Each structure stands twice: as structure tokens, then as C-alpha cells.
Amino acid sequence: MTDTDAAFEPVAARIESDLTELSGIRAPDHPGWTREVFSEPYRDARDWVAARMRSVGLEVRRDGAGNVVGVLPGRSPAAPALVTGSHTDTVNGGGRFDGTVGVLGALEVVRLLRESGTQLTRDLVVVDFLGEESNDWGLSCLGSRAVAGELRAEDLDRRDGAGQRLGDRYAGFGLDPAAVLAERWLTRRPLHGYLELHIEQGPLLEQRGAAIGVVTAIAGIERLLASFEGRPDHAGTRPMHDRRDAMVAAAHAVLAVHREGCGAPPPGVATATQVVNDRHAPNVVPASVRLRAEMRGIDAGWLAATKQRLAQDILTQAQALGVDVTFDWTSDNKIVPSARSIQDAVARAAARAGLAWEAVPSGATHDAAHLAPWCPMGMIFVPSRAGRSHCPEEWTDITDIAAGVRALADTLRALDAQEDLVADSR
Ligand code: HGY
Ligand code: MN
Ligand code: MN
Numbered sequence: 001m002t003d004t005d006a007a008f009e010p011v012a013a014r015i016e017s018d019l020t021e022l023s024g025i026r027a028p029d030h031p032g033w034t035r036e037v038f039s040e041p042y043r044d045a046r047d048w049v050a051a052r053m054r055s056v057g058l059e060v061r062r063d064g065a066g067n068v069v070g071v072l073p074g075r076s077p078a079a080p081a082l083v084t085g086s087h088t089d090t091v092n093g094g095g096r097f098d099g100t101v102g103v104l105g106a107l108e109v110v111r112l113l114r115e116s117g118t119q120l121t122r123d124l125v126v127v128d129f130l131g132e133e134s135n136d137w138g139l140s141c142l143g144s145r146a147v148a149g150e151l152r153a154e155d156l157d158r159r160d161g162a163g164q165r166l167g168d169r170y171a172g173f174g175l176d177p178a179a180v181l182a183e184r185w186l187t188r189r190p191l192h193g194y195l196e197l198h199i200e201q202g203p204l205l206e207q208r209g210a211a212i213g214v215v216t217a218i219a220g221i222e223r224l225l226a227s228f229e230g231r232p233d234h235a236g237t238r239p240m241h242d243r244r245d246a247m248v249a250a251a252h253a254v255l256a257v258h259r260e261g262c263g264a265p266p267p268g269v270a271t272a273t274q275v276v277n278d279r280h281a282p283n284v285v286p287a288s289v290r291l292r293a294e295m296r297g298i299d300a301g302w303l304a305a306t307k308q309r310l311a312q313d314i315l316t317q318a319q320a321l322g323v324d325v326t327f328d329w330t331s332d333n334k335i336v337p338s339a340r341s342i343q344d345a346v347a348r349a350a351a352r353a354g355l356a357w358e359a360v361p362s363g364a365t366h367d368a369a370h371l372a373p374w375c376p377m378g379m380i381f382v383p384s385r386a387g388r389s390h391c392p393e394e395w396t397d398i399t400d401i402a403a404g405v406r407a408l409a410d411t412l413r414a415l416d417a418q419e420d421l422v423a424d425s426r
Contacts, residue, residue: 008112008413010405016398018104022048022088023096031093032392037131037142038173045088049103049128056110058126064183065146066130066175072110074122074416080190081123082412083375084109086198087132087143087367094133095394097199097401101382103128105197105405112409120416122192129367134294136160138223138330144367148374149184156181161276191375193342193421196368197408198379199396202267203387204360211403212350212357213381214343218369219267219296219362220303221332226253226314229324232279232287244322247286250275252317253310257293260306267363268297270306298335298361336369341421342378342411349410355403364389376421380407 025045027034035042050068053060058070074081086102106126113120130143137158145151156167156177167177205213230246254272261270274292295310297303311327318325343359350357360381368377382404385395415421 008116008406008409010108010112010402010409012398012402014111015104015108015401015405018052018107019096019100019398022100022104026090033090033094033096034092035088035090036092037089037133037135038169042089043173046128049088052107053126056107057114058110063147063185064176064179065143065151066170066173066180067143067147068128070110070126072113072120072124072126074120074124076121077123079122080192080375081125082120082192082416083125083127083194083371084196084408084412085125085127085129085367086196087129089131089133091133091390093392094390095392097384097394097396098201098389099132099198101199101396101401101404102197105401105408108405109409109412118413120413122416124412127367132367134332134365136162137166138225138332139166140221140332140365141367141370144186144370146180147183147186148370149187150370151181153181186371186374191371193339193376193378193415194368194371195342195346195377195408195411195415196366196379197404198364198366198381199389199394200360200381200384200387201364201389202384205358205381205383206385206387208358209356210358211355211383211400212346212407213360213383214346214350214357215338215362215379215381216343216359217298217338217361218333218336218365218379219298220300220335221365222295222303222307223330223332224291224293224295224307224310225328225330226250226291226293227326227328228253228289228291228318230285230287230289230322233285235283235285238285243285244287245285246289246323247275247277249314249318249321249323249325250289250291253291253293253314256310256313256317257295260295260310264297264306265299265302267361268295268299268302269363270295294332296363300335303335333365333369336372336377338378339376339421341418342376342415345411345414345418346378346380346407349407349414352410353403353406355407378411380404380411
């Protein structure tokens, strides 16, 4: 290991201390770690992140879309900037590492740069993006979507299961909805590249004994809200042959979604995640039932075909039961390939550090998917124990996280020195 390399050996204890402190900020009455977007624990967590960003020497601002943005000025501020970061919101009952590893890992990179007296050519922009997790409004990655100019005025009128309007939740969190829509800074300044460190959230790296994942692509996500309308009847007196049971039609749909996922080309998956009986009386044949499902994959042909097959299959079954069904499809994000130039840079950095690496797709979506249209994008994965995530059991060893931070630091330094990434980005 050269002197320079030694200067960039992450301090695992510092990362672990940050993770422990941030993990202490969560909703007390929920299982696991819960910091849902617009919640009070989430507000507290962002205050903590902003303070920690300042403490490592970043110039910090909250942009109009609710992102916490820290800048480490480079020698040439006019040069296209490097961006890194991730998110600190969680799913309900989630874990400690999803997203936080990328934000806190970036803070450790900043400490290493400053301690070694290394000033990059380019500004290094570190972002804790608002609301990355999928939500009831059907739009994940709220913060990166907004600054990429993808959030539309009509999106603010979306309502969640409790009827809450997205625009009102922004306002309740202290954000002006008009400013959210106007805050499109990704589209306004030249960017050199985006690199995000994240846990794999799947089993591949652990199975293959690799410390580093070089992400090849981020899966596209198609989301379905199917609404089944049958007929309410007395559950105790209505003969079985003469019912229009919306719950039975939804149950067929759940199994149809599962069959599609089981038949998908890897890493394709399909999951029915919610069935709600709008009139949940215990003695009434269900008349109005809503089903939420999502399909993910990196094969555009399969994603398109599965939507068609499912719609036909679900409709046929519903009609046979005398139940009407309507479909509301949302593309949460398209399939996004990582930049070849950044994949290669990550692989070189891992090899230099003596870290075994594997090229892997990402079944999870990330803010990186929304940065990709504006600059070459790449991601670094670190292993998830037993491939578990979005649950309290989510775990990544601190030594694996430190290895990921080492790869992040070395890759960012290499990208900083490279001229025109854009030329060879795909
Ligand atoms: O849903 C996802 O893929 C990510 O964890 N938000
Ligand atoms: Mn995540
Ligand atoms: Mn997640």
C-alpha cells in the first residue's frame, strides 16, 4: 500500500460511530428502524446529517426540494462537479444501512480528503436526497426526481391511502411546493459524474464471496393499482354460486403477479404488496378491493409483456366472477444502465485495493437512476448479510462498509482526474 493509499484508509470506527448515532433517530413505536419521509424522526435525522456535514467541513444548504446538500470546493469551481450521496429515510420497519451507508460513507471520504490535504480539481457535492423510499403516492426518489426536473405539478395532487395530498405533505414539512418544482439544479450545472455507495440488499455478493459490487444497471419498476368492484351481499346468506366477490378476484390477481415473477428472466421479480377491502365489515361479501403490486426487471421486453399478460389474466378472472376491474399503471423508474467508464473505474479501484469485486445488477431502485440522464452514473455495492434488507435484520459488517468507502474514495479521486467522462459514458 503506497503512502497515498494509506492516507485514504477509511477509519471504520468513525463510520460506525456515525451509523450508531444516526440509527438512534427513529420512530419509537415502530418495529426496526423507521424514518419515513415527512415524519418527525426524519426531520430530526436531516438536522443531524446537516450538522455532521458541517462538522466535516462541507458548505451545507437545504435546497428547495428538501435535499440536504454539502459542497467540498475544488480547485476549479467552474469544472463540472462530482456528485455522491444517497438517502436517510427508511421504509416502515426497515433497517439501519439502506441509504445511510452512502451518505455517511461520503462524509468519511470528505474527512479523508481533508486530513490528507487533498483538494480535488472539481467541487465534490454530497447529497442526502429527500424521500428515496417508495411511498403511497407511487413516486420513489422524491428529492432526486425533483432536482432532475422529473417531478410534475400534477404529481403534487397525488393522494396516499389516507387521502393526504403530496403537495400538502411537502408544505407540512416546511417546503414550498412551488419551490420544490422549481429546484432543478441538476439540469442547470454541468456535472462530471455521480457515484453512490449502497448496500446490495440482495444475496449475490455474499454468495460469490465478493467485497465490492460494480453495479451494471438499475432495474425498471412498473407499479399497478388494480381496483376491483363487485357487489356487497350478506356473507351468511348469499349462495356461493351467486356472488360478485371482489376479494376472490383480487386473490387471483395476487397469484397471477406471483406467477409472473417466478417466470421472469433474472433478476426480474413481481410482488403483490397490498390488498385493501374498502368496506372491511366481517360479514359482508367484499365489494370494493384495491390491490397494489410492482414488477421490476432489467429486461424491457419482459416488463412490457408482463403488464399486458397480467392485465389480460386479471381481467379474465374478474369477469368470470362478475367483478369489474380498473388498472392504474405507474412507471416508477425506467431501466437505467450504469456508465461503462464509471463501472471500469470502480473495478480498477477495487482491484488496486485488493478487494474481490463482481458486476451485479440492482433490483432496488436508487436516486442514481434520476441522476443518470444528467451525467455518467455509477454505483458501488457492499454485501448484505443473507441478502436481507427493508427489515430490522438488515446488516452489513463495518469492515465491508469501510472497504466500500475505500473504493468510493479511490474511484472519486480517479474520476476527478479524468477529463471527459461523458465521451465514453455508456
Ligand atoms: O424500493 C426500492 O427499490 C428502494 O429500496 N427504494
Ligand atoms: Mn436505498
Ligand atoms: Mn430502500
